[in-house]
Amino acid sequence: MDKKRLDNLKKLILYCKNNIPLYSKLYSKIDIEQINTFEDFKKIIPPISKKQLLNLNNSSNIDLGLDNNTQGAMFLRVTSGTASKMACFYRSEKEIEQSAERFYNTYSKYLNNNNKRDKVIIINDFTLSYIFARHFSKCECLICLGNPFDLNHTVNIIKTAGCNVIRTTPPIALKIAQMLVSQKYTEINKFFLAGSGLSSITKQKLKDYYPQAQIHMQYGMAETAISLYQCKHNLGTNIYHKFNDDFFYEFIDDKSNNITKTDDIGELVITKYTHENPLIRYKTGDICQLKDICQCGKQNIKLLGRKEDQFKIKGIVVFKEKIDKAIYNTKKYCTGEYQLIIDEIEENGTLKSKLALYIELEPKYEKSDKHVKTKIKNKIAKEFSDNFMITEDYSWSQGIELGIFSKVDVIIKNELKGLKIKKIIDKRYSY
Template sequence: MTFPAIEKASKEEIKILQERLLQETLHYVNVNSEYYRALFLEQNIDVNAIKTISDLQQLPVTTKDDLQKNNDAFLCVPKNKIIDYCTTSGTLGDPVTFGLTDKDLDRLAYNEAISFDVAGVKEGDVVQLMTTIDRRFVAGLAYFLGLRKLGVGVIRVGAGIPQLQWDSILKYQPNYLITVPSFLLKLIEFAEQHNIDYNNSGIKGAICIGEPLRNQDFTPTILAKKITDKWNIKLFSTYASTEMSTAFTECEHSKGGHHHPELIITEILDDQNNPVKSGESGELTITTLGVEGMPLIRFKTGDIVQLHDEPCPCGRTTIRVGPVLGRKQQMIKYKGTTLYPPAMHDVLSHFDSVENHVIEISTNDLGTDEIVIKIASEKASDELLSEIKDYFRAKLRVTPKIEFAPIEELNKVVFPAISRKPIRFFDLR
């Protein structure tokens, strides 16, 4: 499968396509979405007047709160047209249900097929899927559908269990893995303990989700470097969400996730919902294109990112989404410094002796943000604590309060039974 011609088109050609699809989407939601029809009526918005990307600024944004409070009103089809029910992870509140139609599942498959193609996965390859496909989780299903459409063999192992993962790798010889990157360190550890030559296992690359692989300048994070220093494989970052039904995946040049302009419109907005200047960071705001069940108009994702539009050596002319700096709601002001959890997670990744950790944010008596980091380590000592604090000071200019905790205690909160991914950040403000 070759990538769509639109991804090599000029900026003007991309703009023309997106504006045509935008007008189709606005007319569709005006007729079929109870929520948007009422919103446009209430605010006296004529969708026929919205013709260009810049005209989007005349429309109000959609927030996660809007979705949670009016979930059913966003649905544009009768319930008997829904083929798959999935939910968001509920990181910032109650989960939101998304209904996908047969057409939406086809779109999801197309999105993932062209996204895997960006990362170099080709027809005839074999991929080991190391994420869950159940629990109303859209990503695992999307990966399977996309790989199937691409003509790729899939080994559905699911999450965890290093021994089972290696049994499958050695038996079926996949070329690529789809996984949370920190789990690759567990695979390396298991392989070293059991004399498995992981550098001759046939794995060429891993498509990684859930944890950052790149810093803002696209250099590898500490976590990424720890993996590739030992395992000679290529790591590809992919960024997506249930709400977007679209992925931004890195190519081999690791310069940001490539945009699929036929599937989604992107804006980067400031706190007043105005577009930021070129090259500045802001909140990624998306309008889905071609979604039948629950299309979204100007949905604020909560993720702070930067767009990159300089040409990519891979030949694609589309914009690229840079690494997520953090979630807007999780921004921390600490001793005059602005911090986001991913930066603190990356600092802690530097220490092999830190087996697990959680970050807790609360409001102190002065009304300012307070950070407490709890870490588990078999090598707990004053020397390790001092070393971690010094590293925080060197990397982030501040040192939060850090204390040791039993590994069993942290495992209970990081890996709760009802969660689909580790939870290491707790906002108690």
């Protein structure tokens, strides 16, 4: 099996080198005959990020050969610009169909149960919605499309159509669920979410709004469509399994070395086994932790967040997950949406780490007077600081006592929603 995969991979690399200008440039000095094992493949073929692809391509349209391919339909997919630059990837009809098959094979068992067809509302950016519609139509669900830029209109569609399944990002799911519950809509019983991780506070709030609802997470991206899935043991977590038939997965550390041990952390690097739009050793920018084998027999992969969502505080690497855990403790007052600005400040002659936390208040506190709001802000700052653990046994509050951290500023914002809001902004590196 591995031998066959390796042979296919070598053929793919050769095809890319000979036919796709971008890869011809990238592999000009590479001798493919030197690749005899997967280890050779990792050593000889360089991993490549979206930013590098864009630079090699001299255009924001990343043509991986499909432009010249007359077989099947073509679709352009615009990514959200996490590499600080927008990019278009071509997608073929065949790839979209394969993505729908992967979805069908892993998620269809949760749909249309008890002989009742699920009515799905898809609320994503419009090109993505097309792909997700294909996923759900493969499973024979009824589908309608919402508008992520007009949630009031979307709520009306849900109510009129009688939708019971919401397919969107976690932040939009939270907002829509809140709006639907306030209008006494009770039909929602499934969420299919992707686009960012599921924080404990978002999960808790969705459960509060719709206690019976199942939460399914998916992992995918513009470049590869659905590329990790959850089995029944991991529903509603940030733990996933791989599609080993369609992709080759690696996890690499800062020095591009492969990580393989349980609990090790590295960036997901993905290779598509396909001549359609080939991506070879593509650095996804998503940071994962290798976990033990699941009850179903597959390896567990925990998604920790985007590469840009990790940062260092006094030399210690901190992941977004730790912030999410601290935010969870503010759930009495806040919606769960937040943005955190990291900075440094000089206080009494000492350079201290400084945080500004932007939050959205729960609707019932929105109309409170200034005095009450100040009290609430102080409570949020305390809860957050006590529970923001920089290491296992060392919180932000303890850092304040030791004089190395400054106190957290809490700022109330009315609207923090967005398709993919940047949750963490590190001002220390933007000068």
